[in-house]
Amino acid sequence: MAYWLFKTEPGCFSFYDLKNRPDRTEPWDGVRNFQARNFLRDTVKVGDRVLFYHSNIPEPAVVGLAEIVRSGYPDTTALNPDSEHFDPRASVDKPIWYMVDLRYLEPLQQIVTLESIKQTPLLAGMPLVKRSRLSIQPVTADEWRIILTMGGMKGI
DNA sequence: GCCAACGTTGGC
DNA sequence: GCCAACGTTGGC
Numbered sequence: 539m540a541y542w543l544f545k546t547e548p549g550c551f552s553f554y555d556l557k558n559r560p561d562r563t564e565p566w567d568g569v570r571n572f573q574a575r576n577f578l579r580d581t582v583k584v585g586d587r588v589l590f591y592h593s594n595i596p597e598p599a600v601v602g603l604a605e606i607v608r609s610g611y612p613d614t615t616a617l618n619p620d621s622e623h624f625d626p627r628a629s630v631d632k633p634i635w636y637m638v639d640l641r642y643l644e645p646l647q648q649i650v651t652l653e654s655i656k657q658t659p660l661l662a663g664m665p666l667v668k669r670s671r672l673s674i675q676p677v678t679a680d681e682w683r684i685i686l687t688m689g690g691m692k693g694i
Numbered sequence: 695g696c697c698a699a700c701g702t703t704g705g706c
Numbered sequence: 707g708c709c710a711a712c713g714t715t716g717g718c
Binding site for chain 1: 714715716717718
Binding site: 571572573669670671 | 698699700
């Protein structure tokens with residue numbers, strides 16, 4: 539089982555939106571970056587755990603936990619001219635873009651802010667800290683454990 | 695709202 | 707295939 543961090547702007551889609559979805563599950567569509575696409579298509583697997591991160595807000599932070607319930611499959615929003623994520627280069631035979639399905643698990647007892655992550659030397663290697671804009675990031679087992687502890691999730 | 699970082703595009 | 711221009715992201 540691997541660990542990931544998924545970024546989203548909560549004004550667009552938040553952890554609480556995920557909680558309110560049927561089955562608390564949502565297709566993670568609209569990723570239009572090749573490195574993130576490669577993770578979704580090739581590496582993210584069912585059962586992997588996800589840190590759900592809210593970006594582009596006054597206090598960006600990891601807010602909750604989710605899990606992968608379906609591994610990579612073609613992102614059909616790329617084929618839909620009415621979608622804001624439409625990509626005319628994509629086709630059924632060559633979908634270009636991929637998505638996975640994500641299911642809500644639980645919120646952190648307390649959010650783990652970007653500021654507190656930056657102040658933690660053991661988390662200095664995270665792409666988040668290096669100011670990468672990558673929206674799908676791998677997380678090591680050590681980083682996962684540290685962030686859950688910071689989030690008050692010692693029982694897990 | 696600014697702007698630095700950085701990924702993508704397209705002319706050559 | 708280089709690289710300048712451009713667009714987007716996201717912290718602040």
